[in-house]
Amino acid sequence: MKVIHNLTGFWLLALVAALFTTGCSTVYYDTMEKLGYEKRDILVDRVEDARDAQSDAQETFRSSLARFQSVVDTPDTELKARYEEIRDAYEESQESAEEVRDRIESVEDVSEALFEEWEDELDLYESASLRRSSERQLRDTREQYEKLIGRMHKAESRMEPVLQAFEDQVLYLKHNLNAQAIGALESELGRIRSDVDALIRNMEASIAESEAFIRRFQNP
Incomplete structure (x- = not known):
């Protein structure tokens, strides 16, 4: 019976997940x-998932930058192998960015449903004092959420310039496997590094905001 119960629970959760993804x-x-x-x-x-996705993305972008940096010190004879390495780094960064975007969208989806339900249920109170208290909690929670989602989107917006710069370097190196390509890459690395540093700082702020939001909900 326990096996049947577990299987039933598994398929029910699978159905629920399918409903959400559709x-x-x-x-x-x-x-x-x-x-x-x-x-x-x-x-x-x-x-929590969005926080973890941003944390993973930080490491991915750091690693990708290091791999792009390593190309500068590469002899011409090894450029093809290095090209494949930075192409992989770019693709991994793309995947991490997409994961962050998906997680942010899922946060926005459930928050919209939560706040709408909370707002509607205010009209169900008989006690005026309890209604005012719940309304105040709703307002405070919304304010903290707006701060959180703003931080998330700010960090998200920092990913695109880095991805574009990575893509430019991959494309250029693809068609110019020589010392000239290395020189072009080296001249751009300072700007790319600056963009990655800004991205990391914004993600750190977003992660900290996520932690504060989680604590508030777990310890109201």
């Missing part, structure tokens, strides 16, 4: 609530 957010949240997962719990989970 865009049926309302059905997804309603089903999760019946399973004991409130929107606030899902929001915290997704903020």
Whole structure:
């Protein structure tokens, strides 16, 4: 019986996940609530996922920058191998950026549902004092959320210039496997490094904001 129960739970969760990925957010949240997962719990989970995705992206972009830097000291005879390495670094950075974007979108999706539900339920209170207290909590939570999502989007916006610079270098090196290409890459590295540093700082601020938001929800 235990095996059957576990299998049933597995397929139910798989169905719920399928509903979410196909865009049926309302059905997804309603089903999760019946399973004991409130929107606030899902929001915290997704903020944690977004935080982790940004942390992983930091490391990916740092590693990619180091791989681009290594090309500068490469002899012409080894440029083809180095080209393949920085092409892989660029593709990995793209994947990390896409993961961050997806996680931010999922945070926005559940937060919209949560705040809409919270707003609607204010009208259900009989007690005026409890209603005012809940309304104040809603306002404070919304303010902190807006600060959080703003930080996330600021960090997200810093990824595109870095990705574009990486792509430019990959394309140039692809068609110019010689010392001239190395010189062009070296002249751009300072700007790329500056962009990566700005990206890392913004992600660190976003991660810190995520931690504060999570603490607030776990210890209201």
